[in-house]
Amino acid sequence: MxxxxxxxxxxxxxxxxxxxxxxxxxxxxxxxxxxxxxxxxxxxxxxxxxxxxxxxxxNTYSSTAMPVSAPIQQAMEPVVAQIPSTIPVNSIAEPTGIIAEKSLEILATALDPLVQILVAISFPIASVIMVGGCFFFMLGNSERAWNTIMNAGLGYVLIQMSPLFLEILRTIGKAV
Structure with missing residues (x-):
C-alpha cells in the first residue's frame, strides 16, 4: 500500500x-x-x-461644418495685380521657420509619452540589475559585481536626466 x-x-x-x-x-x-x-x-x-x-x-480645419449658401458667379474676370516698385521681383523669400517649429513641436509631443515611460520604468529595471550584480558578489566575482552595479547606476542617472538633455537639444535647435 x-x-x-x-x-x-x-x-x-x-x-x-x-x-x-x-x-x-x-x-x-x-x-x-x-x-x-x-x-x-x-x-x-x-x-x-x-x-x-x-x-x-x-488649425486650418474646423471641427464643425458650416453650410455656405452664397450665390455662384457665372463669369470670372481675370484679376490684374500691380506689383509695387519697392518690392524686388527676383528676391528670394526669407525662411520663417514655421514648418520647422511645427515639425519639432509635433515630434516632441509625440515622443514625450515614450520618454516619460522610459523614465518611469528605469528605476525598477536598474534595481533588478543591481540585485543581479549583488549575486556576483556571492559567486566570488566582485569585479564583475562592481562593474554591473556601477553601469546600472550610471544608466539610471542618465535616463533620469534625459528629459533635461532633450530640452537642451531643443533649445540649441531653436537657436540655430
Whole structure:
C-alpha cells in the first residue's frame, strides 16, 4: 500500500499546445494574407496617430461644418495685380521657420509619452540589475559585481536626466 509506484507518462507537446483540433483544413495555418494583415495593423495605427497629431496642431480645419449658401458667379474676370516698385521681383523669400517649429513641436509631443515611460520604468529595471550584480558578489566575482552595479547606476542617472538633455537639444535647435 505504501510502496505504490506512480508511472510517469510522457505527453507529446502538440497534444497540449497545438489547438489545431479547433480548425479544419487550411485554417490551421496562417496564410500570407493573415501575416500581412497582422503586420499592417501597427503601421496603420502609427500613420493614423501621426496624421491626428499633425492635424491637431494644424488649425486650418474646423471641427464643425458650416453650410455656405452664397450665390455662384457665372463669369470670372481675370484679376490684374500691380506689383509695387519697392518690392524686388527676383528676391528670394526669407525662411520663417514655421514648418520647422511645427515639425519639432509635433515630434516632441509625440515622443514625450515614450520618454516619460522610459523614465518611469528605469528605476525598477536598474534595481533588478543591481540585485543581479549583488549575486556576483556571492559567486566570488566582485569585479564583475562592481562593474554591473556601477553601469546600472550610471544608466539610471542618465535616463533620469534625459528629459533635461532633450530640452537642451531643443533649445540649441531653436537657436540655430
Amino acid at each position: 505504501f510502496k505504490k509506484r506512480f508511472r510517469t507518462e510522457v505527453v507529446p507537446a502538440n497534444e497540449y499546445t497545438d489547438y489545431s483540433d479547433r480548425f479544419e483544413g487550411d485554417e490551421k495555418y496562417a496564410t500570407l494574407r493573415h501575416v500581412a494583415l497582422a503586420a499592417s495593423v501597427p503601421t496603420l495605427t502609427a500613420i493614423g496617430t501621426g496624421l491626428f497629431m499633425f492635424n491637431k496642431f494644424n
